[in-house]
Amino acid sequence: MATVSVKDLVLNFGAVKVLRDLNLNIPTGEFLVLLGASGSGKSTLLNCIAGLLDVTDGQIFIDDKNVTWSEPKDRGIGMVFQSYALYPQMTVKGNLSFGLKNAKLPKAEIEKRIERAASVLQIEPLLDRKPSALSGGQRQRVAIGRALVRDVDVFLFDEPLSNLDAKLRADLRVEIKRLHQRLKNTMIYVTHDQVEAMTLADRIAVMSQGIILQLDTPNVIYNRPANKYVAGFIGSPEMNFLDGSLSGAKADIFETDDKKIKLSGYTFSEQNRSSAQSAILGVRPEQVAVNDHAEAMPVTESVEVELVEPMGADTLVWSTFAKQPFRFRMEGTAIVSPGDKVKIGFDPAKASLFDTDTELRL
């Protein structure tokens, strides 16, 4: 079992700064998800950890060993790729054994490991097939198997599920989670899918433009996003953002339009804030209470339904709050139509407040 840590990592492609002074510590056995939009540098970081890209500056440690300039094969990692990257001319067995043969392992040991990996992943019947004769899900299992047989302490996943359809994606997601529970390896998992991130991760690192914006447990990331970007990126449907300003002696009143919202119970961050500064209040649609439930909330308002999106289990309703677009979630059984008046309410204690200029959490 091994820790992975990245120290002051910098990577430039010519004049383009892809990674800027990154620091990251991953304890043994953690499942860390690197989450971000494309171009955020998350895959690049993973490739640096794997040793597939030369870093410009900084160090990478795996199990306290400086591996910044080691060969990928010497870093004790296994890696799974988005496009599976199976060697097309080899059978499944050939794919699984390729790395082991390169490492000059004894034949018996290779057989043993393949057998074990195949049984874990339930791909025994496929061993003699070529990748082209496999389905997408099967291919990805083989790709995971290829990492598995290496018997390494760190697994790297580079968007492994992106090429699969929704149902397979869900199945394999669960399987990866089981795998982690069983093997207790350190796993670093790159994805742009927040559901994967939330469901799999022990901790999530949200990345954008080559830096980590927030590194924390899914729970914290969801409930206390460190800045507006993270708040908007995590959660579906997206968080409502209300523009306004702070007031009151303690700067604990949020004013937007003609509304004054007292932020009672809100846990302020250590960021400085002042009265009269402009701020943004973020309210997640699923944290908005409707009709009867709304009564109990500190903030209530009667709004007009503008658009209804039924989603089965629940229904997303578009309306306007304080002259700004505002979405909220209702029971799937609720029957509303545009023009209806609905009473809504939310608790500012559970909302998020951001500085308009720095976009940091207040």
Next chain:
Amino acid sequence: MADTILNPVAEARGPRPKKAFSRANIFIYGTLLLVSVYYLLPLYVMIVTSFKGMPEIRLGNVFGPPLEPTFQPWVKAWAEACTGINCDGLSRGFSNSVKILIPSVTLSILIASVNGYALANWKFKGSETFFTILIIGAFIPYQTMLYPIVIMLREIKLMGSIWGLVLVHTVFGMPILTLLFRNYFTSIPDELFKAARVDGAGFWGIYFKIMLPMSLPIIVVAIILQVTGIWNDFLFGVIYTKPDTYPMTVQLNNIVNSVQGVKEYNVNMAATLLTGLVPLVIYFISGKLFVRGIAAGAVKG
């Protein structure tokens, strides 16, 4: 994706015209047939001429079918035509041509594929500059390089040996072949290469075990280009070797290019067709693989 590289679509992809005798169809086949006439006309002239006797050729109509067909020109071209004092036609150089062709094609493809692989997957500082120089080198007329190469071969003591010639073919085939292989390897998903690195394969391991087995289509293209070029080469063959290893084209040149004396056009044509047979046979055999290979090597990148 990896499997699309191995099996790129070689089937027609445009929409299929509907009826057999639709206006579009008549246009398409009409144009193709008309253009085919342009392409086949010289072949027709060569073939009919090669079956005519010299008196008939002197009469003049190049398109007329042979009035008294004769195989004599073919026999002569292959086995009797004299080049200097040796009167055994093209057959004399055939085995030499093969002996030059095989190592030249093999070595040039081997080196160009390694170049392309290094350029696509293992870029290093300056690698693109060397490649750019190589591409510009494709535009240098061979003849202007004759003397510098003579001097170079002299210095490495390969002047006059078949290996010198192989080297020259490798050098002059390098630009285009490297371009093709580089494009091809660039089109192979990067992740495959990365996976192999993680699996502990090094530069040569990835080349031989992963890349080369995937390169059949582009190798076919390279073979076609090189076989055509090397088989038809005359200049290098004659300068950098000796009479007992002269390729077939030297005989072809001697048959066709005699400045003084009678030109036996029928034998010339037969000799040309005979010489062209080897590349032609390779075109036919490779068939669809050729298009598929070009699709993979020239299209992407």
Next chain:
Amino acid sequence: MYLKRILTALAVSAALPAASHATELEVTHWWTSGGEAAAVAELAKAFDASGDKWVDGAIAGSGGTARPIIISRILGGDPMGATQLNHGRQAEELIEAGLLLDLTDVAEKEGWKDIVNPPSLLESCTLDGRIYCAPINIHSWQWIWLSNAAYEKAGVPVPTNWEEFTAAAPKLEEAGIVPLAMGKQGWQQNGAFGVMVVAIAGVDAWKKVNVEKDAEVARGPEYAKVFEAAVNAREFAKDSNVQDWNQATNMVITGKAGGQIMGDWAQGEFQVAGQVAGEDYTCLPGLGDNEILDTAGDAFYFPKVDDPETTEAQKRLASLIISKDVQVAFNLKKGSLPIRGDVDLSSANDCMQKGLKILADGGIMPSGDQNLTPDTQTQIEDLMAEFWSGDMSAEDAQSRYADIIERAE
């Protein structure tokens, strides 16, 4: 008894060729067509018969094709044993660079100076008093070939000189016959022009320009006449739509053209077509005006090699080339004239006999090859090519011609 005889015979047969000399000699040349190859075969046969081995390195195409190959091989330090080159100034630099074998000892031993006729042939093999090549034949440009059938059809007698030829031209045109066949290549056009210079301006003017490089003569009235005649000839040849010289010759053979100015190698074409000199075609040396032959031709050069045995073999080949038997055998096959006057060529045909007679009478002049550098020749050829194919005036052509002569080395 028997045994002894057999043993002796064995000893003799083993000793004879092997002990003295049996060296392979690679010989490069561009004699690849029928008659040429047959001539080379004679030479090779004689060489092999002397115990050595002739390794044939035939490469067709004299100037553009064979020369770079020959030079490259010599430069590359891996030369052939012997190579054909036009004798003249072309090999000068190779000699100066010390790349060619000095044959002076062979030449002196065998007295080449007394044998070779005309002496200019040996002179052009000589640099600083040393001899570096063995001349093998004489080819002359100074001929016009006329189709008897064409003139018959036009109803005029076959001309006997250039003036008659010019006069008869309109009649031929009326009969739908091209008066003058001319391949559209610079060397043919330049060759024809050279023949016209000798015929019209005379040998002296020719020598002034080509040997002494006197540009004033080239600008002078004698040459002006030639250029005017050339403008006429261009007019006669305007319907001649062929490139190669032998296609042009073929126009004469088939009676489509009245005549062609071309060297004596054209004879081979007539022979192959089964035509007989005097009956089917007529040949006029020096255009019938000035019966003189130039003495261009071929010679063998021998690149220097380290191996003394090869050097010996090279010298053996050199002396063989000059020898009587080879001269007769070779030149009869080749259709060219021998380089020595003391051989019997009575079996040669009508036109060749005419040539021999002129040679014997001393009607000879050096060839352009021997006097102008290839660079100058190429420039003149380019000018001629432009002149013959366009509408350049005689005056313009003459002044540009003179400019080239002025710059010539």
Next chain:
Amino acid sequence: MSATTEPSAARDPAPDGKPNPLFRNLSAKFASIPMIITALVVFVGGTIWTIVYSFTNSKLLPRTNFVGFDQYERLWSTRRWMVSIENLAIYGICSLILTLVIGFTLAALLDRKIRFENTFRTIFLYPFALSFIVTGLTWQWILNPDFGLQNVVRNWGWESFTFNPLNDPDTVIYGILIAGIWQGSGLIMCIMLAGLRGIDEDIWKAARVDGIGTVKTYLRIILPMMRPVIITSLVLIASGIIKLYDLVVAQTNGGPGIASEVPAKYVINYMFRAQNLGQGFAASTMMLLSVIIILIPWAYLEFGGRKRG
């Protein structure tokens, strides 16, 4: 990331030290040595050698007797050189455009799911296999007015038909063009065809839904998508154009007069026939210079500017 063949000690630098970039990926550099030697020694070295000797008055043999720009002055005052350049420009532009147009059109026609595609493709490709020496001769015959095409058409009854490109100084280069395109367009057609096969079928569906006509789809949508194919084709065609020599020699030998001379022929004639190496080198230096002027900016954009990663 260094080579697997290296001993591990060599690749284990001081814990924090960055290894010398020169020794990273040593195998790749080692394997590129043939390419580097070819590029530097043969191409750059040979070129420099040529340039140096273009300032000498070398005749038959290369000699270092420098004469400054004499050879260049003479070159640019020679009519034949000017004609050669003009011809190359005409041939080059026409050949580039026509080969691309014909190649693309044929490929598009073959891509229409037709029958006998293999046969047609082979017909268009076979000329590529034949040597220039004889294709030039054959075309010379076909274009000969007396026994070629013109004669045949006249025999059909069209008495006034005139088609005699090779004997007219103004048209001869187009006569060569006919043969050049015949020889080279098949390969380009194959490359284009391959390019068309690489286009996503959905593009066709989209175009059909949008109601765009077939021809317009090819020109406006498909063609712009085939950039890499066209670039490969351009390199092949353009390098062939610069080297144009054998075909001219075989078909017209530069005639009539000097009307179909091309630069490569000038270079070779002066090097070997006129035995004026200096002049030949000066001419080839000019050719090379123009190639480089055209190519370097393009090659830099195409191959040097892009990064992968």
